[in-house]
Amino acid sequence: MKNVIDIQNLTKRYGELVALDHVSFSVSEGSLFGLIGPDGAGKTTLYQILTTLLSPDEGSAAVAGFDVVKDYRKLRTEIGYMPERFSLYPDLTVDENLHFFASLFGVKVKDNFDLIAPIFDQLKKFPNRMAGALSGGMKQKLALSCALIHRPKVLLLDEPTTGVDAVSRSEFWGMLATLKEKGITILVSTSYMDEAERCERIALINKGRILDVNTPGRLIEGMDRNLYNASSKDMYPLLEAVRTLPDVKDCYTFGATLHITANDGFNPDDAVSKLRQKGLEDARIWPAKGNIEDLFIKLAKEDG
Amino acid sequence: MDKETVISVKDLTKKFGNFTAVDHITLQVRRGEIFGFLGANGAGKTTAMRMLCGLSLPTSGTGTVAGYDILRQAEEIKRHIGYMSQKFSLYENLTVWENLNLFATIYGMSAKRIKEKTDAVFRALGMENMRNVLVKEIPLGWKQKLAFTAATLHSPDVVFLDEPTGGVDPSTRRKFWEMIYRASSEGMTVFVTTHYLDEAEYCSRISIMVDGRITALDSPAGLKRQYHAGTMDEVFRIVAKDAKREN
Numbered sequence: 309m310k311n312v313i314d315i316q317n318l319t320k321r322y323g324e325l326v327a328l329d330h331v332s333f334s335v336s337e338g339s340l341f342g343l344i345g346p347d348g349a350g351k352t353t354l355y356q357i358l359t360t361l362l363s364p365d366e367g368s369a370a371v372a373g374f375d376v377v378k379d380y381r382k383l384r385t386e387i388g389y390m391p392e393r394f395s396l397y398p399d400l401t402v403d404e405n406l407h408f409f410a411s412l413f414g415v416k417v418k419d420n421f422d423l424i425a426p427i428f429d430q431l432k433k434f435p436n437r438m439a440g441a442l443s444g445g446m447k448q449k450l451a452l453s454c455a456l457i458h459r460p461k462v463l464l465l466d467e468p469t470t471g472v473d474a475v476s477r478s479e480f481w482g483m484l485a486t487l488k489e490k491g492i493t494i495l496v497s498t499s500y501m502d503e504a505e506r507c508e509r510i511a512l513i514n515k516g517r518i519l520d521v522n523t524p525g526r527l528i529e530g531m532d533r534n535l536y537n538a539s540s541k542d543m544y545p546l547l548e549a550v551r552t553l554p555d556v557k558d559c560y561t562f563g564a565t566l567h568i569t570a571n572d573g574f575n576p577d578d579a580v581s582k583l584r585q586k587g588l589e590d591a592r593i594w595p596a597k598g599n600i601e602d603l604f605i606k607l608a609k610e611d612g
Numbered sequence: 613m614d615k616e617t618v619i620s621v622k623d624l625t626k627k628f629g630n631f632t633a634v635d636h637i638t639l640q641v642r643r644g645e646i647f648g649f650l651g652a653n654g655a656g657k658t659t660a661m662r663m664l665c666g667l668s669l670p671t672s673g674t675g676t677v678a679g680y681d682i683l684r685q686a687e688e689i690k691r692h693i694g695y696m697s698q699k700f701s702l703y704e705n706l707t708v709w710e711n712l713n714l715f716a717t718i719y720g721m722s723a724k725r726i727k728e729k730t731d732a733v734f735r736a737l738g739m740e741n742m743r744n745v746l747v748k749e750i751p752l753g754w755k756q757k758l759a760f761t762a763a764t765l766h767s768p769d770v771v772f773l774d775e776p777t778g779g780v781d782p783s784t785r786r787k788f789w790e791m792i793y794r795a796s797s798e799g800m801t802v803f804v805t806t807h808y809l810d811e812a813e814y815c816s817r818i819s820i821m822v823d824g825r826i827t828a829l830d831s832p833a834g835l836k837r838q839y840h841a842g843t844m845d846e847v848f849r850i851v852a853k854d855a856k857r858e859n
Contacts, residue, residue: 346781347752392779443654470779471698473652473807474845475852499781500808543814544793560786563810563843564832601782608783 309336312462312493313358317367320353320516327353329516330367335495335509340488342507343497344600346608350516351497352392355466358495359389372461385413388455392466394447396454398440402431405439405454413458423490424453427483445476452483463487465496469503481506501601510600514611524600531598531606536576537565540583540591549586553579560605567596569606616643618770618801619664621675621682626659626668633659635824636673641770641817646792646802648812651821652852657805658774660821664803665772666690678769691719694763694771698778702759704748708739711747712762719766729765737761753784760791770801777808789814812844820848823857 313335320328328350335341343351356362358371360380369376374383396405406428410417421428427449431442439450448468455463463484469477481503484494496507504510505524512519512527520527538559540546547566550559555574559566568574576593583591596602619641626634634656641647651657662668664677666686675682678692702711709730716726734740737757742750747758756776764771773792777785789811792802796816804815812818813832820828820835828835828851832844841847 346784347779445653467779471653471775471807473852474809474848475652475855477807478849499779499785501782544790544797547790547793560783561789561810561814563813604782605786608781 311335312337313371313495315369318354318357318364318369319366320357320362321365326516331513331516331518333511333518333521335493337493338488338491339508340484340494340496340506342504342510343495343513344504344510344604345513349513351513352466355389355391355464355497358464359387360384385458386461387464388458388460388462389464390451390455390466390468392470394451396439396447396451399438401436401438402442402450403435405450406457409454410457415458417457420457420459423459424456426486428453444471445473448472448476448480456487461493463492463494465494467497467499469498469500477503501599501604504600512607514607519607528598528600528603531602532596534570534572534574535596535598535602536568536570536593537562537596538568538591538593539565540588542588546583546588546591549583549588553582558605558609562601567602568593617641618643619675619677619803621664622673624660624663624673624675625671626663627671632824634663637821637826639819639826639829641801641803643801644796644799645816646796646804646814648815648818649803649805649821650812650818650848652855654857655821655855656824657821661772661774661805665693665695692769694766694768696759696763696771696773696776698775702747702755702762705746707744707746708750708758709743711758712765715762716765721766733761733765752780753787756780756784756788757791760788764795764800770803773802773804775805775807777806777811785811809843809845809848812848818844820851822852822855827851
């Protein structure tokens with residue numbers, strides 16, 4: 309399958325700071341690809357290069373067959389971009405924003421309305437509301453509609469669901485699945501690891517470097533090894549106590565339980581009796597199933 | 613109101629014209645609790661929080677925050693609470709110390725007390741070497757700790773945290789929550805909103821707002837029992853799916 313995004317040794321520096329350090333990966337046509345990494349990893353810089361808002365210092369990147377430097381004008385017509393911050397005009401109405409973006413790309417709203425209809429229908433009730441007065445979920449739907457109105461081949465989404473509630477996030481990912489079925493290639497970054505698991509492939513990025521690229525399933529292979537749950541009614545004292553136990557590498561909150569990563573020598577039964585001696589009489593430890601969130605925390609710790 | 617209740621509101625309501633943003637909410641928050649204030653986008657959380665912080669007058673209803681009446685003593689409330697907004701709100705071009713000094717001075721702390729408190733905080737957080745660094749140059753995790761410190765340096769009765777971890781990666785937001793845990797174990801009352809439902813599990817009690825009303829309120833374990841759900845994520849989906857209001 310052909311690659312719609314192709315990134316080779318891409319490097320960007322801001323003075324001393326290396327924001328992107330020889331980044332290479334590719335995204336095949338019609339796929340849903342996740343970009344995962346901590347704040348400051350270089351994700352937004354990468355988006356800005358792929359959308360031709362910044363030029364790379366070294367390396368090359370092509371989107372939809374167009375080079376980000378040489379063919380930037382042609383490239384821009386093939387992409388839809390949702391930046392991290394809400395970037396529509398707050399003092400234009402819902403309809404005015406949509407028509408404005410359509411006219412920038414020289415298309416009519418009605419020409420491509422079928423593509424955005426499932427998303428935009430929820431905004432139809434208030435065509436004359438100012439975009440700035442919409443709630444978070446509605447802003448996001450309008451931004452996605454504006455990014456799609458010229459029927460781009462590639463959708464570039466930089467943390468589109470930050471500040472969005474769990475139900476609206478699920479709906480949003482449902483819409484992405486529909487767009488993907490229509491052949492649109494999607495590159496999306498997120499800080500929600502449940503969303504990362506919905507991508508077909510993921511690139512893990514930290515400090516400007518790509519650490520790994522694979523399917524979510526392959527990335528978390530082996531994560532269950534020496535991974536345990538711990539719980540007690542006193543979770544914060546438990547967290548502090550577990551960290552003092554021998555053979556514990558890391559312990560962190562994980563929803564209703566704690567997760568422990570341990571060395572081979574770790575013995576759960578011994579650990580429980582030590583915790584009980586410390587007064588945590590209801591402490592329990594049992595094997596855990598690892599996911600992308602565990603992987604992320606492990607990589608963040610190893611990388612400092 | 614007894615000394616152990618920090619927030620107590622009854623039938624708090626806010627209307628904007630014909631629209632009822634907050635519809636008769638009633639809740640109490642006890643001293644030292646971590647209270648999770650959840651709800652879908654547009655459910656009315658921000659409007660409710662603004663009333664609790666003395667920034668907006670309710671249309672009807674009564675209540676006290678930190679012992680002060682929300683109808684008549686809004687200025688006193690502002691002095692006795694801390695607030696950390698979702699947007700990072702420190703001054704990037706001031707140093708770490710200058711930021712803390714600025715916020716503490718606004719809260720009316722004396723120079724002597726500011727020095728004592730900041731010295732103690734820098735020691736506790738291991739930030740002594742960052743005292744004179746510009747805020748824009750420190751990593752996100754530290755910025756968050758600093759924003760929390762700026763909101764709590766004046767030892768408020770309750771600190772309001774409005775989506776403090778929005779867009780924050782899994783390991784940084786865990787460090788932030790450990791700071792909340794620590795502050796709570798030292799007696800601080802925390803009122804927090806979040807869209808990360810694993811974080812809801814870390815709260816003592818949770819309320820979930822739907823269309824301006826509080827439709828669920830209990831401990832995470834209690835809510836999971838009530839809704840026969842395994843996780844807070846499931847609870848939230850069950851409670852929020854009946855929302856009629858646009859979000």
